[in-house]
Amino acid sequence: MFTERFLRHKRGATLSTAERARLESGISEVRTYKARRLVARAGERLTESTLLIDGFMCRYLDDRAGLRQLVAIHVPGDFLDLHAYPLQTLDHDVATITGATAAIIPHSELDIIADAMPELTRKLWFSTLLDAAIHRAWLFRLGRLDAIARVAHFLCETNARLMSAGLSEGRRFALGLTQSDLAEVCGLTTVHVNRVVRQLREEGLCTFRSSLVEILDLERLTIRGQFNPAYLYIDDPADRLPSFTRPKS
């Protein structure tokens, strides 16, 4: 089962057994990637999309001086360039962070699904819009939060996504990011990220050592990052996220 994590615990969009089977049967190939490799380049015409099974990938834009702004981090279960199906070309590059494996689904298979299975198509659509919702949270992070809050917000988000994918019990995870990757996520320099990481450690909120993140006080980290997980569309958050992050209903 390569698709077991796809749309796992996503509100109103989890796959039926038949839908999952259909998606599995559309896989043409399972590919492995080394760490830190380019997977797809902006502007290329894509005829297949990539469902991440294991490892971490990212998407980014370059500025004129060659500096990158990461626009997404992808964890296992993410259909990371599904948006290339309607768009045909991407507006950004895709690369691995760690070594990774992914299932390849040709767009011709998605055409058949789009013709015959409107409900599954709606769920695929949902998955691309979830990425857009995460983009919006990142906009909030860059536009309104200071450096410490940006890092705290990102770590809370990643923790919640990994929990929802079944890849963390909620306190520690390794996602292969260096401090300079974190800088490219948060719109900061590596020097300042280093100071922020130290401060988070000194305040007893979390540690970040050689890509291993350990959350020491999730409640205070959540507050510090103004993190509200509603945008992740996780099904029944009461079951799997701490109560202080729940929207007051």
Added chain:
Amino acid sequence: MFTERFLRHKRGATLSTAERARLESGISEVRTYKARRLVARAGERLTESTLLIDGFMCRYLDDRAGLRQLVAIHVPGDFLDLHAYPLQTLDHDVATITGATAAIIPHSELDIIADAMPELTRKLWFSTLLDAAIHRAWLFRLGRLDAIARVAHFLCETNARLMSAGLSEGRRFALGLTQSDLAEVCGLTTVHVNRVVRQLREEGLCTFRSSLVEILDLERLTIRGQFNPAYLYIDDPADRLPSFTRPKS
């Protein structure tokens, strides 16, 4: 024709006559809005979506102190909360900027389209992904550009979008934004936006007076904002964007 601007000049996604007619027939109502009104609130369950016909709207997230970060500006022709169809609830608020008119399409109509017209469905999907591509450009703006470049980039983007919608010949437009709106777009304070606006005027790049934007030197403004319009997926950009913004093919 309420849908004439929808997906106008969008690469590989312009509507056929039949598709346009189908969409028109799905309109249940045409609604008018006053300026500066809330249109939809985060978390509400939506059963219809809104195609903007006239005027400008925006989407935004609030921080704990009540400060807003705008995550999108919408111009006529944008299907502004189509993503509510797969998502069901929104993760952000929607409001008008100016007075506006919009066509309402119930999600039940979209269900019928999704069942019967996969190609039109793919184009609707495309339109939501175009918004996501714009989100990514906004992430680049906030993460990698300084204040002047952020404003320049935003003005270039808006100019290009209005041209593509047939609402500007490429030098002047009014979109009803105040300087503090611009601040909420660019992650700056209104005071600093005021300084930036003055500097852009003094450098002969553009003027921004009482919501009227006049571009004096589009080439230099484009360079200053590191603006590359590829992410807008405009069909055959050579025809309608200046040559210095064309990707070197």
Added chain:
DNA sequence: AGCCAAAATTAACCTGCATCATCACGATGG
């Protein structure tokens, strides 16, 4: 015409983060 609130403008001061530089450490490789 005259009133009022919203928007724009400007000044003075301050701070968060960038920039530049150096150093330590461990892994990798010839």
Added chain:
DNA sequence: CCATCGTGATGATGCAGGTTAATTTTGGCT
């Protein structure tokens, strides 16, 4: 075995943009 490179750590310095506050201009209304 030493050279090199990626990663992390830390100090010194400067400036872009934030903050606060006061004033002026604008435009919508009666």
